Amino acid sequence: MTESAAHATVLHLQDVTRTYQSGSSTLTALDRITLGCRRGSWTAVMGPSGSGKSTLLNCAAGLDTPDSGQVFLDGRDIASLSDDLLTRMRRTEIGFVFQQFNLVAALNAVQNVSLPLRLAGRKGADRAALDALGSLGLGKHARHKPRELSGGQQQRVAIARALATRPSILFADEPTGALDSASAATVLDLLRTLVDQQAQTILMVTHDPVAAARADHVVFLRDGRLVTTLSGADATQIAATLADLETPALSGAHG
Numbered sequence: 001m002t003e004s005a006a007h008a009t010v011l012h013l014q015d016v017t018r019t020y021q022s023g024s025s026t027l028t029a030l031d032r033i034t035l036g037c038r039r040g041s042w043t044a045v046m047g048p049s050g051s052g053k054s055t056l057l058n059c060a061a062g063l064d065t066p067d068s069g070q071v072f073l074d075g076r077d078i079a080s081l082s083d084d085l086l087t088r089m090r091r092t093e094i095g096f097v098f099q100q101f102n103l104v105a106a107l108n109a110v111q112n113v114s115l116p117l118r119l120a121g122r123k124g125a126d127r128a129a130l131d132a133l134g135s136l137g138l139g140k141h142a143r144h145k146p147r148e149l150s151g152g153q154q155q156r157v158a159i160a161r162a163l164a165t166r167p168s169i170l171f172a173d174e175p176t177g178a179l180d181s182a183s184a185a186t187v188l189d190l191l192r193t194l195v196d197q198q199a200q201t202i203l204m205v206t207h208d209p210v211a212a213a214r215a216d217h218v219v220f221l222r223d224g225r226l227v228t229t230l231s232g233a234d235a236t237q238i239a240a241t242l243a244d245l246e247t248p249a250l251s252g253a254h255g
């Protein structure tokens with residue numbers, strides 16, 4: 001990989017604004033957000049409830065459309081893509097991991113992981129899915145259905161599925177939110193390994209300072225604005241920054 005490829009910006013949001021209309025009032029969920037994710041970096045998004053984290057992830061993933069501003073994925077403005085190209089981009093260049101795993105209950109692990117490959121029309125989907133599960137230490141569980149797996153194992157299958165098409169970026173929405181702390185640690189170790197060894201790019205929403213501390217950068221939102229960024233911070237610093245952001249909202253709620 002060349003130096004420039006190693007440091008290429010995979011995702012760039014430029015002045016992204018998203019509002020919602022509620023009766024006669026306008027709620028600004030995202031307010032001129034500018035943010036970049038470089039290849040092989042892991043960025044966590046934190047902020048009080050309602051600060052715009054999910055909206056940010058959805059706009060970045062092309063699942064929601066900003067009112068203004070631009071979202072570039074691998075240098076392409078996603079608003080300029082046709083519906084067909086946008087669908088293809090979502091299937092192949094973006095991976096998504098959710099709090100509740102969202103595996104298909106009727107399918108076993110290998111069938112779940114091969115699903116996006118089949119949708120993308122790739123040959124050898126089962127072989128690739130088996131390889132992906134094996135590399136995540138889940139080879140023994142390939143034929144297990146989701147209900148036969150622990151929460152941490154299900155989330156690792158979901159990560160294997162999200163990465164099956166080798167997406168440029170993995171979006172993770174509270175990936176450890178439904179896990180006990182030991183399973184969460186395993187999933188976070190896996191994400192860290194993917195970033196360090198495969199230059200995977202990750203954008204993750206989390207409420208958990210311990211999870212955010214595993215990322216390279218933490219961006220903090222409040223009222224739709226990006227208010228501060230920490231790099232290389234530990235969980236204590238991250239928790240303190242989050243508490244500072246939540247304090248005015250709490251006093252407002254009681255005032």
Ligand SMILES: Nc1ncnc2c1ncn2[C@@H]1O[C@H](COP(=O)(O)OP(=O)(O)OP(=O)(O)O)[C@@H](O)[C@H]1O
Pocket residue numbers: 020021027028029047048049050051052053054055056
């Ligand atoms: N479809 C919608 N219609 C109207 N308002 C919305 C809609 N989606 C989100 N909002 C509002 O936009 C703001 C940001 O919401 P968002 O879900 O992005 O916040 P969040 O930081 O992810 O919250 P949480 O931590 O509680 O999940 C909130 O005030 C929310 O009520």
